Amino acid sequence: MNARTEIMVGPLASHAEALEEVAKGEPLFLVTDPHVWSLQGELVADLVDVVPHFVPRGEDAKSWQHLQALIGDLAAANHPRSRPIVALGGGSVGDLTGFAASIYRRGCPVIHIPTTLLAQVDSAVGGKTAIDAEGEKNLVGSFHLPAMVLADPAFLATLDRRQMRAGLAEVIKYGAIADPDFFAWVGAHGEAILSADANACTRAATHCIAAKQAIVESDLYDLGGKRALLNFGHTFGHAIESVAGLGKVLHGEAVAIGMMLATRLSERLGIAEPGSIELMADMLGRTGLPSRLSDAGLGGRGEELLPYMLRDKKNRDARVMLILLKRIGEAFATDEIEAETLASFLRDAG
Numbered sequence: 001m002n003a004r005t006e007i008m009v010g011p012l013a014s015h016a017e018a019l020e021e022v023a024k025g026e027p028l029f030l031v032t033d034p035h036v037w038s039l040q041g042e043l044v045a046d047l048v049d050v051v052p053h054f055v056p057r058g059e060d061a062k063s064w065q066h067l068q069a070l071i072g073d074l075a076a077a078n079h080p081r082s083r084p085i086v087a088l089g090g091g092s093v094g095d096l097t098g099f100a101a102s103i104y105r106r107g108c109p110v111i112h113i114p115t116t117l118l119a120q121v122d123s124a125v126g127g128k129t130a131i132d133a134e135g136e137k138n139l140v141g142s143f144h145l146p147a148m149v150l151a152d153p154a155f156l157a158t159l160d161r162r163q164m165r166a167g168l169a170e171v172i173k174y175g176a177i178a179d180p181d182f183f184a185w186v187g188a189h190g191e192a193i194l195s196a197d198a199n200a201c202t203r204a205a206t207h208c209i210a211a212k213q214a215i216v217e218s219d220l221y222d223l224g225g226k227r228a229l230l231n232f233g234h235t236f237g238h239a240i241e242s243v244a245g246l247g248k249v250l251h252g253e254a255v256a257i258g259m260m261l262a263t264r265l266s267e268r269l270g271i272a273e274p275g276s277i278e279l280m281a282d283m284l285g286r287t288g289l290p291s292r293l294s295d296a297g298l299g300g301r302g303e304e305l306l307p308y309m310l311r312d313k314k315n316r317d318a319r320v321m322l323i324l325l326k327r328i329g330e331a332f333a334t335d336e337i338e339a340e341t342l343a344s345f346l347r348d349a350g
């Protein structure tokens, strides 16, 4: 575990003392969206005094406009830089709040209380923060490790199935990049996770958080080490989100299609073990995740992804950096795929 982040998976109520200690008798500044607040606000407010700041639901929150409004409210409250800001919500609330926390008065602590599967298994941990700008996903952001992450799987009981599936895509990612046994476990327990079964979700979150922490500790600032592997499916996925119009296709859905494309490309190039495509297609099919561009309304538009992929932040010296598979359970980063090869692959992608 990272020394700088205290991470707990379990009932939020059992962390009331930790929150009170942080609050020091004053209300905590808490960023959330109205829907999450209506469902979970009372539970949090019963544990500790909070002053909520509202942002829109989903990807729309990750904008200059809402960053400015959030910073404005912090300044209006004369929020001291020593005091943590709390993010209660999904990855979008977390990414925006983390970014605001990293720049407000040159940085103050952030505590994540993630309420979606995706946020509990991935986005609340590791310190990547961002807003979208100029039509590009996560164009502006920072690395800012949270002081504390309190992930309560009970929150997932109110999350709809589409959002649960989107989170499951990131869970699948953790198996696909480094752990075939975990991949098989997800295949067997996908339905339990999607049904918000507390045991299955706790196990998924605990596994993914530990895997992410280990990778992040080895390459905190994403400087060409293992952290790039967490971007499996994302080079295609972020391009899919941008081409569809940010917020139209859920991040996890785009990542699912991206993982399928990356697996297909890996096998087409003779890099991935034969049968990898079938394993990935079976996993996405049985969990009800999209796997084709047409599932995102982008059938026949594969080539439109390329300009976005050419701008991916992993790229070096104008070469596209891709995360490909040797087999399900072993990923690697490469910049050796020519843009023409990629263009022809995307043309045929359907």
Ligand SMILES: NC(=O)c1ccc[n+]([C@@H]2O[C@H](COP(=O)([O-])OP(=O)(O)OC[C@H]3O[C@@H](n4cnc5c(N)ncnc54)[C@H](O)[C@@H]3O)[C@@H](O)[C@H]2O)c1
Pocket: 033, 035, 036, 039, 057, 058, 059, 062, 089, 090, 091, 092, 093, 095, 115, 116, 117, 118, 119, 122, 123, 124, 125, 126, 127, 128, 129, 155, 156, 157, 158, 159, 160, 163, 166, 167, 251, 252
């Ligand atoms: N920083 C990172 O490392 C990282 C990792 C993965 C994804 N992300 C980012 O996270 C974002 C996606 O996050 P997300 O998938 O959590 O979705 P989201 O935050 O965009 O939207 C979540 C939606 O579910 C609702 N919701 C949240 N919790 C709920 C609950 N318990 N019950 C009912 N409804 C609830 C919200 O109101 C909202 O409409 C993307 O912008 C993505 O880029 C960041």
Ligand SMILES: O=C(O)C(=O)C[C@@H](O)[C@H](O)[C@H](O)COP(=O)(O)O
Pocket: 122, 126, 128, 130, 137, 138, 170, 222, 227, 230, 231, 234, 313
């Ligand atoms: O934490 C990371 O590192 C990741 O890549 C996790 C991803 O799931 C996440 O979507 C991240 O926000 C992608 O970041 P980006 O650097 O590709 O913008």
Ligand SMILES: [Zn+2]
Pocket: 122, 170, 234, 251, 255
């Ligand atoms: Zn992601």
